[in-house]
Amino acid sequence: MGYTLNFAAVWRSFDLLLGGLLLSLQLAAVALVIGAAIGLVLAFALVGGSAVLRRPAQLYVTVIRNLPILVLILFTYFALPQLGVRLDKIASFVLTLAVYSGAYLAEVFRAGLLSVPRGLKEAGLAIGLTPMQIRTSIVIPLMVRNVLPSLSSTLISLFKDTSLAAAIAVPELTFEARKINVETFRVIEVWMVTSALYVATCAVLAALMRAVERRLALPK
Amino acid sequence: MTKPLLEIQGLRKQYGAVEVLKGVDCTMRQGEVIAIIGSSGSGKTTMLRCINMLEEFQGGRILIDGDAIGYDEIAGARRRKGEKEIARQRALTGMAFQQFNLFPHMSAAQNVMLGLVKVKKMGRDEARALAEGWLDRVGLAARADHYPGQLSGGQQQRVAIARAIAMNPRLMLFDEVTSALDPELVGEVLQVIKALAAEGMSMLLVTHEMRFAYEVASRVIFMNKGVIGEEGDPKEMFVRPQTERLVEFLKSSSFQ
Amino acid sequence: MTKPLLEIQGLRKQYGAVEVLKGVDCTMRQGEVIAIIGSSGSGKTTMLRCINMLEEFQGGRILIDGDAIGYDEIAGARRRKGEKEIARQRALTGMAFQQFNLFPHMSAAQNVMLGLVKVKKMGRDEARALAEGWLDRVGLAARADHYPGQLSGGQQQRVAIARAIAMNPRLMLFDEVTSALDPELVGEVLQVIKALAAEGMSMLLVTHEMRFAYEVASRVIFMNKGVIGEEGDPKEMFVRPQTERLVEFLKSSSFQ
Amino acid sequence: AQDAGSTLDKVLARGTLVMGTGSTNAPWHFKSADDTLQGFDVDMGHIIAKALFNDPAKVEFVNQSSDARIPNITTGKVDITCQFMTVTGARAQQVAFTIPYYREGVGLMMKADGPYKDYAALKAAGSKVTVAVLQNVYAEDLVHAALPEAKVDQYDAQDLIYQALNSGRAEAVATDQSSIGWFMIQNPGRYVDAGYGWGPQTYACAVKRGDQDWLNFVNTALHEAMTGVEFDTYAKSFKTWFGKDLPPPQIGFPVEYK
Amino acid sequence: MHDLLTNDLLMFANELWIARLALLKGLGVTVSISLLSILAGSVAGVGLGLGLVYGNRLLRLLLRGYTDIVRGTPVLVLVLASYYIFSTVGLDLGPFQAGVLALAVFCSSHVGEILRGALQALPAGQTEAAKAIGLTFGQTFASVLWPQALRQILPTWVNTAAEMVKASTLLSVIGVAELLLRTQEIISRNFMSLEFYFFAGFLYFLINFGIERLGKFVERKTAVPS
Numbered sequence A: 001m002g003y004t005l006n007f008a009a010v011w012r013s014f015d016l017l018l019g020g021l022l023l024s025l026q027l028a029a030v031a032l033v034i035g036a037a038i039g040l041v042l043a044f045a046l047v048g049g050s051a052v053l054r055r056p057a058q059l060y061v062t063v064i065r066n067l068p069i070l071v072l073i074l075f076t077y078f079a080l081p082q083l084g085v086r087l088d089k090i091a092s093f094v095l096t097l098a099v100y101s102g103a104y105l106a107e108v109f110r111a112g113l114l115s116v117p118r119g120l121k122e123a124g125l126a127i128g129l130t131p132m133q134i135r136t137s138i139v140i141p142l143m144v145r146n147v148l149p150s151l152s153s154t155l156i157s158l159f160k161d162t163s164l165a166a167a168i169a170v171p172e173l174t175f176e177a178r179k180i181n182v183e184t185f186r187v188i189e190v191w192m193v194t195s196a197l198y199v200a201t202c203a204v205l206a207a208l209m210r211a212v213e214r215r216l217a218l219p220k
Numbered sequence B, C: 001m002t003k004p005l006l007e008i009q010g011l012r013k014q015y016g017a018v019e020v021l022k023g024v025d026c027t028m029r030q031g032e033v034i035a036i037i038g039s040s041g042s043g044k045t046t047m048l049r050c051i052n053m054l055e056e057f058q059g060g061r062i063l064i065d066g067d068a069i070g071y072d073e074i075a076g077a078r079r080r081k082g083e084k085e086i087a088r089q090r091a092l093t094g095m096a097f098q099q100f101n102l103f104p105h106m107s108a109a110q111n112v113m114l115g116l117v118k119v120k121k122m123g124r125d126e127a128r129a130l131a132e133g134w135l136d137r138v139g140l141a142a143r144a145d146h147y148p149g150q151l152s153g154g155q156q157q158r159v160a161i162a163r164a165i166a167m168n169p170r171l172m173l174f175d176e177v178t179s180a181l182d183p184e185l186v187g188e189v190l191q192v193i194k195a196l197a198a199e200g201m202s203m204l205l206v207t208h209e210m211r212f213a214y215e216v217a218s219r220v221i222f223m224n225k226g227v228i229g230e231e232g233d234p235k236e237m238f239v240r241p242q243t244e245r246l247v248e249f250l251k252s253s254s255f256q
Numbered sequence D: 001a002q003d004a005g006s007t008l009d010k011v012l013a014r015g016t017l018v019m020g021t022g023s024t025n026a027p028w029h030f031k032s033a034d035d036t037l038q039g040f041d042v043d044m045g046h047i048i049a050k051a052l053f054n055d056p057a058k059v060e061f062v063n064q065s066s067d068a069r070i071p072n073i074t075t076g077k078v079d080i081t082c083q084f085m086t087v088t089g090a091r092a093q094q095v096a097f098t099i100p101y102y103r104e105g106v107g108l109m110m111k112a113d114g115p116y117k118d119y120a121a122l123k124a125a126g127s128k129v130t131v132a133v134l135q136n137v138y139a140e141d142l143v144h145a146a147l148p149e150a151k152v153d154q155y156d157a158q159d160l161i162y163q164a165l166n167s168g169r170a171e172a173v174a175t176d177q178s179s180i181g182w183f184m185i186q187n188p189g190r191y192v193d194a195g196y197g198w199g200p201q202t203y204a205c206a207v208k209r210g211d212q213d214w215l216n217f218v219n220t221a222l223h224e225a226m227t228g229v230e231f232d233t234y235a236k237s238f239k240t241w242f243g244k245d246l247p248p249p250q251i252g253f254p255v256e257y258k
Numbered sequence E: 001m002h003d004l005l006t007n008d009l010l011m012f013a014n015e016l017w018i019a020r021l022a023l024l025k026g027l028g029v030t031v032s033i034s035l036l037s038i039l040a041g042s043v044a045g046v047g048l049g050l051g052l053v054y055g056n057r058l059l060r061l062l063l064r065g066y067t068d069i070v071r072g073t074p075v076l077v078l079v080l081a082s083y084y085i086f087s088t089v090g091l092d093l094g095p096f097q098a099g100v101l102a103l104a105v106f107c108s109s110h111v112g113e114i115l116r117g118a119l120q121a122l123p124a125g126q127t128e129a130a131k132a133i134g135l136t137f138g139q140t141f142a143s144v145l146w147p148q149a150l151r152q153i154l155p156t157w158v159n160t161a162a163e164m165v166k167a168s169t170l171l172s173v174i175g176v177a178e179l180l181l182r183t184q185e186i187i188s189r190n191f192m193s194l195e196f197y198f199f200a201g202f203l204y205f206l207i208n209f210g211i212e213r214l215g216k217f218v219e220r221k222t223a224v225p226s
C-alpha cells in the first residue's frame, strides 16, 4: 500500500552489517567451543553412574534450558559485577552463550554417548586401555559422528542467539541493523537484508556441517 | 610343578540378589587349551568377564601368574585396585567377543595398533609393522586398510582376534566367537584359533561347537548353574560323561 | 475345470534397468499350497510383492478369481487402478513378512482388529471376538493384550499370521516367515502354517526350509533368475530334479 | 486527495484517534501504577483528541518500539506518532513533521556518592570516565562533543543505562535532560546533574506525507495548545512531567510574528 | 548492610504488589501467544511434514525452501517481517495477530522437520503391512504411522513448545504487551531492573518447567510396553 522499497540507505551502511556479521561469527565460534567443552563434561556426568555428578548436571541443564537467554545475558552483565565478577561486554556475552549452549549441547552429546555400543568400551578395556583413553580414542570419535546431524541444527540456533547480544550493545549484526534503523528508518529494507545475511550464513553453516559429516562418514 | 598360569579360587559373582557364579575353582597351566561348555545362562560368559575384570565379583580370587586380579586383600578387607593397575592387568589377557566389537572408525590395522600405541607405548611404525604381521597371520594382509564396515563377519572376527593377540597376552579368552557368524564363515575363524592352539597359546574358550571343542581342547570344563559340573579330557568326557546333567546337555547339543 | 484362484501371465518387473522378473506364468487352484524355492535374488519375494501390489510391475497380468490386479487395460493401454480399488484388492490376499511388521503401538488383539474395523467395517466387539478367536488358533489366546515388544519373535510372527488370516483372504502369501527367527522358535510358526494348510487355505509360500516345503506343499515352484525354472510335485521334484540348476540348488541347500 | 479522503475525515468518521507511542520511557510515555498510559507524549494525544471530538479520551494508543515509529506511519498502522521523535532532515523525507511541541537537550547525570562531582571533574578525568548512552548512530559523537576523551557504552533501553550507572559500569549517563530530571525526582538525593547541557533537538509529532489537511489540523491543535485556548492543558501537563511552570503566552501581537 | 538488604527486599515486595495486575496480564498474554502459536504452528507443521515426506518433487522443493529460510532467520526478524510486510500489500494485521503468525510460522518449520524425521525413521515394513491388510493411505497414516511418529516426536515437540514461550518475548518489539514488555514498563516506572528481570525470568522458568513436566507425563502415559 504505497510503500516503495528503497535499499540505497542499506547499501550505504552495508559494510557496517558485514562487520556485525563477522563479530557475530566470532562470538558464536568462541562461545560454542567453550560451550561444547561444558556440554561434553556435563554429558559424561549425565550418563555416568555417580549421582554426585549426575544430579548437579541435571539441575544445570534443566535450569539453563528453561530460562530465556536474555535474562541470563542481563544477569552476567549486571548482577555478576555486584558479586565482584567484572567482565567486559563481549566477554560476558561469550560467557553467557557458552553457559547456555553448554546446556543444549549436553543433551545432544548425551544422546550420542548412549548410542555408542557398550561392547566397544569393553573391547577397549580388554586391550588394557584406561577409561580416559577409551573416552578419547573410541567413545568421543564415535559419539561425534552420531551427533553430527542434530549438532548442526543446535549450532545454527545457537548462532542465531548471538542476535541477543544487541541488548548489551555488543555491535554484532542485529545491533548494527538496529543502529542503521535508528539512522535511516528504512526498517523493512534493513531487516530484509539482515535476515538474508542470517539465512545465508546458516545455509553455509549447514553445508559445512554436512561436509564434515561426509568427511567423517565411515567407509562401508 | 611350575606355578599355574591361571588360578581361580571360590569365585562368586552376583547380579543384585541373583548368584550367577557360586564358587568356581579352576587351575590352568601355561600352554593349556580349555574349552568351556554348558547350557545357556550357566555362567560361562560371566566367568570369562570376571577374569578380564569386565565384571566386578563379590567373592573368591583370580590369580594370573600368582598375581591377584582386580582386588587387593588388606587385613581381610577387599579393595578394588586403581584403574591404571586394572588396565595393566587386563592387558595380561586378550579377549575376543561374540560381537567382534571392532572400532568402526578405525581401519583393521588401526584397530590392532591402538593398544600397542596407547598401552604398550610402541612407536607408530613399529606398531604398524607388528599389526600387519598379525593381520597376515589371520589371512588378512590385503585388508589392513579396510574399515570394519567393509569386512565380512568372519573377517571382522579375525581382525578382533589379531587385535587381542598382538598385545602378546599371557592368556586368550574366546567367548563364542563364531555364534554371530553365518555358517560358511565359521570355518575360517576356527582355523585361526586352531593354529594359535598349535603354537602353544594358552586359551580359555567358551563354545557351542562341540566338534571343535573335541578336536582342539586339551581339557573341557562343563559349567552347570554357576559351578563346574564336570571337567576332564574331551576324548573321555564326550564319550563317557559322568554326570546326568552332562549326558542331557550333550544329547541336546549337535555333537551327537 | 473350475476358474483358477490365481493366474499369473507373463509377469515382468524391473528395478530401473534391471529386469528381475522376466515373464513368469503360473496358475493356482483354490486350496493349493505352493512352495516357492530358489536361490537368493531369484525373484521370489518380488513375485509375492507384485501379487499384493506392494510393487508396481511393468508387464503381464495377475488375476485373482479372474479379476485383474492393480491395472486396467483399456484399448491396449495399462492404467493403474485407483488407490481405493487397489486397497480393496490387497485385502483379497493376506501377507506375512520375514520381519513380522507388527504395529508396535498396538496390542496383539489390536493388530488383528485394525483391518477388520477399518477395512471390513466391523463393529469393535465383533472384531475383538474374531481377533481373539484367531489368536487362540495360533496359540496366543493368553497374549491378546501383550504388545509386540513383549512377545518373542515366534509369537510376533504368529500374531502377524493371525492378523493376515483374520481378514479372510482368498489366498495367503508367506515370505520366508521363519528366517528371522531363532532356531527353537521356527517350529511353532511352521506348526501354525501346517494347520492352515490342512484346513484347505490356499497358500503361496517362499521358504528356505526344504523339509517343510517337502512335507506341506502340494506343488513346488523353483525360481531361477527371474523365471520359473521347474515346477511339480515335491515328492517328484526333490527326488528326481529335471534341470541342472535345481540339482545344484538342492545340493547347496540343507535338504540333502 | 479527494479519492482516498484525508486522514482527518477517516478519523472523524471512525470516532477515535489512533496514535502510536511507546510505554517504557518516563516522563514521555509510560505506565502508571494502576497501569494506565501517561506522560507528555500521551497528553499531546489527548489534546489532539479533544480538538477532534471535544473529548480527550477518544484516543487509542498503539504501543510501538522506537524502531517502529516511521514504519507504523508509512504502512498506515497509526494516524499519528507522538513519541519523543527528534526532527531530522532524513526523517522529514519519509514522514511529515508537525510543529514542534518540545525542545530537548542532553545532560549528564552521576551518582551523588560517586567519584566525580560535576562536569569539570568529569572532563578532567579524561579517558577514565565511561559514559552510558542510548543506542544511536550519533551517540559517540554526541558524548565526545561534551567529554572528548570519555569512553562510550551504548545500551538499547533507558533502564539499562541507569543500571550501568548503578552497577558501576559507567561513571555518568548522558541522556535527555527531561529523562534525567524525571529520574532525579523519582530518586531524590541519590543522583546529581553535572550541570551541563548541550545537543539541542526538537520533538514533533509525525504523520504520513502528502496529507496536508491532516497535517494542518494537527498543527492547529498543537499550536492552540501552546499559545491559545488549550494553553492551560498544555501548561498543566508541562508542570506535571517537567516540574516547571510555563509563563502564559504574551497577550497582544502574536509571538510568532515577532 | 543487613538492614539495607531487607529494605531492598521490602521495596521490591511493595513494587511487586503494585505491579501484580500488570504482571498477571502480561503472563496471560504470554501464555495465550504461546498456546495459539504452538497450536497453529503444530497443525501447519503436520501438513508441512506430510508434504515433505509424501509430496511430489515440486511440492517437496517448495516446502524445503520455506523450511530452510524460516529456520535460518532469527525469530525477531520474522516478527518484524510479519508485522510490516503484510501491511505493504494492504493486509492490516494487528501486532498480536502478526506476532502470533510469525511465531506459528517459525513453529511450523520446526514441527515439520521433526515430523519428517520421525516419519522417515519408521520402517517401510509398517506401511507395507498396513497396505497388505487393505488399508488406504489415509487409514495407514491415521492408524499406523501417525501414532508411532507422535510418540517419537513428543520429546522434541515439547522442546519446541518451550522455545516458543521464550520466543514470545520478541513480540514486545512490535508492542504486544506480553510479560517482558509489561516488565519493562514496570521497570521504566520504578527503575528496579535487576529485580524485575529476574522475577520475569523466574516466571518464564516456571512456565517452561511446567511444560517439561507435562511432556514427561504424557510420554510416560503413551509409552508402549515392551
Ligand SMILES: Nc1ncnc2c1ncn2[C@@H]1O[C@H](COP(=O)(O)OP(=O)(O)OP(=O)(O)O)[C@@H](O)[C@H]1O
Binding pocket: B015, B020, B038, B039, B040, B041, B042, B043, B044, B045, B046, B047
Ligand atoms: N548384566 C546382567 N544383569 C543381570 N543378570 C545377568 C547379567 N548378565 C548375565 N546375567 C545372568 O547371569 C546368568 C549367567 O549368564 P552368562 O552370560 O554368564 O551365561 P552363559 O553361560 O554365557 O550363557 P550363554 O550360553 O547364553 O551365553 C544368566 O542367568 C544371565 O541371565
Ligand SMILES: Nc1ncnc2c1ncn2[C@@H]1O[C@H](COP(=O)(O)OP(=O)(O)OP(=O)(O)O)[C@@H](O)[C@H]1O
Binding pocket: C015, C020, C038, C039, C040, C041, C042, C043, C044, C045, C046, C047
Ligand atoms: N527395491 C529394489 N531396488 C532394486 N533392486 C531390487 C529391489 N528389491 C529387490 N531387488 C533385486 O531384485 C532381485 C530379486 O529380489 P528378490 O528379493 O525378489 O529375491 P528373492 O528370491 O526373494 O531372494 P532372497 O532369497 O534373498 O529373499 C534381486 O537381484 C534384488 O537385488
Ligand SMILES: [Mg+2]
Binding pocket: B044, B045, B046, B176
Ligand atoms: Mg555367553
Ligand SMILES: [Mg+2]
Binding pocket: C044, C045, C046, C176
Ligand atoms: Mg526374498
